[in-house]
Amino acid sequence: MVETFDKPEIRTPENLVYSKTKVLTDNVLSYCPGCGHGTTHRLVAEVIEEMGIQNNTIGVAPVGCSVLAYNFFDIDMQQAAHGRAPALATAIKRLLPERFVFTYQGDGDLAAIGTAETIHACNRGENIVIIFVNNGIYGMTGGQMAPTTLPGMPTSTSPYGRDTQIMGNPLKITELVAQLPGTYMVTRQAVHTPAAVRKAKKAIRQAFENQILNKGVSFVEVVSNCNSGWKLPPVKANEWMVNHMFPFYPLGDIKINGEMVK
Amino acid sequence: MAKITGDIVIDIERCKGCEVCTTACPQEVIAMSKEVNSKGYNYAIKVNANCIGCANCAVVCPDGVITVYRAKV
Amino acid sequence: MKELKLMKGNEAFAEAAIRAGVDGYFGYPITPQSEVLEYLMAQKPYEQTGMVVLQAESEVAAINMVYGGAACGKKVVTSSSSPGISLKMEGISYLAGAELPAVILNVVRGGPGLGTIQPSQSDYFQATKGGGHGDYRLIVLAPASVQEMADFVGLGFDLAFKYRTPVMVLSDGVIGQMMEKVELEPQVTRRTNEEVAAQCPWATTGRPVNGPHRIITSLELDSAKQEIHNHKLQNKYKEIEEQETRFETIGCDDADYLFVAFGSSARICQKAVQIARAKGIKVGLLRPITLFPFPSKAIDSYSKQVKGILTVEMNAGQMVEDVMLAVNGKVKVAHFGRFGGIIPTPDEVVKALETKIIGG
Missing domain, CATH: 3.40.50.970 (Thiamin diphosphate (ThDP)-binding fold, Pyr/PP domains)
Structure with missing residues (x-):
């Protein structure tokens, strides 16, 4: 008989402190083990559940690893062409202004092919939430160089490391959109530790609540890992992220309530 | 003084064995199984009864496989 | 009003x-x-x-x-x-x-x-x-x-x-x-x-309280399902071809020749019909209003009646391919086009009919 260390006597509804939100479906996430996409999905879904807006929210899925996000969120969702999610969200919010609207995009989608849509939605001050998961690589297509790939970082299309003289520089699009008058909140978070997750959730909650104020884009970057693309086990990938990604993409609020954070 | 105890229920079929929960647990309750689930992943298991129901493991779990209970005893 | x-x-x-x-x-x-x-x-x-x-x-x-x-x-x-x-x-x-x-x-x-x-x-x-x-x-x-x-x-x-x-x-x-x-x-x-919700139950307007959630996507990773989706689309296009083909005919009842032209080319052909008929050439105009679905059957119905069909287009010859497919070799088909932003004159069109179809 294997010892299970179960305590069935305390498993009562009043003692329940954490279970998967009902705003996520029971479909198994298509992400690799340890991927921050799953955690970020969960936070968005928990915020939607806690705000009671499951039937009043429309999400937009990108192209990339999270292309199937619509299978995981139990809300109405649209799948956008690569990079165009902010254009879809612009129309959805303008045509259904009483709905909560968010896009969920990776770094290739948002900061390369969709740069124009991102910047102009932010500059127009569309009253939407943009969730931006930045892992510095194209995950779904097999680990190619992304606009956010760090200098010197190897990928399948920068196998000897990103040589900025040849391949150009990583784009800090979050700092860039913070400069635009149409963004009301711009923050950079992570989901690798319990403390980071709790903080990121607060930021996502704030971003969704901002839509009620009708003051422009709330932009939440989540610096994340790509265990498969980085070719590291999940725990090691998180360590690599702390040591390499965070110095280049420092966590914290960049713009709050329409004001730059000093 | 009331003592806090906790318990977690792990949906081992949905667990992908990423081990992130093991580093998040302050009580070193979680380790990975030697067995694999039907997807071939070593899954998270409890290795002691020291759980305090802090939910750190569930909070960092990318796949939402952990349910947490906490009680005063 | x-x-x-x-x-x-x-x-x-x-x-x-x-x-x-x-x-x-x-x-x-x-x-x-x-x-x-x-x-x-x-x-x-x-x-x-x-x-x-x-x-x-x-x-x-x-x-x-x-x-x-x-x-x-x-x-x-x-x-x-x-x-x-x-x-x-x-x-x-x-x-x-x-x-x-x-x-x-x-x-x-x-x-x-x-x-x-x-x-x-x-x-x-x-x-x-x-x-x-x-x-x-x-x-x-x-x-x-x-x-x-x-x-x-x-x-x-x-x-x-x-x-x-x-x-x-x-x-x-x-x-x-x-x-x-x-x-x-x-x-x-x-x-x-x-x-809108009543007309479009598929639309993403916010998940119904009793579900299910609606998804708008063009992605299907399962090839078997994608093929089913492609069949569904093709069946829809077939139905559209059967139900929604629209065209207009002018002076076709007694026509010996036929212009097929759409849009502004069709307007030019209307005048060309008048000029040609004044010269004794009995020509009519068939104007496709829907280009897809294309009025292939209507055009083919003239293939026994007319001696030739001239498509008039402001391009190098595009719709002419669909006209040729429609009549499938039963009658002579030629194309007259001006392009690069040049608009053909009715006289040019009549001359093209004379040289490419009647005398061709």
């Missing part, structure tokens, strides 16, 4: 969109269609009907705004001209794949590339054969008057919602820019959100 006005084709399209109760227009300036956006911005329909009008950052953004709005079950429109339509092709393919209703106006100018801002019909292939990637069709309506620029907004939406498919109004720089009298339909009230 209908209202009679003197308007440009582009303006008539814009005014008809307001009156048809359209929910949103998303556009980007390009000659020769910028009057659509200019007119809407000047009219400020957002203050009267609540219609959203937005100048997007690009044609690409505009068509994807259309996708977002259409996926909410809203009546949404965009307009552009040839190079801009090329940019929209990705989005149009997604609209077709996701089965979303929308009306897209192309006021065609000459190409390829940046080409010319003068009128052309050189986007026939692009409009009727796909243009974007994947096996899909658009319903393509070809207006030949300012009146039809207005009428095809309403017709376009009727068809778009009936079949859940994007509809292209394939105009050209002549029809878009010229002024004519137009009889405008009275203002239709925009549908309420409840009416």
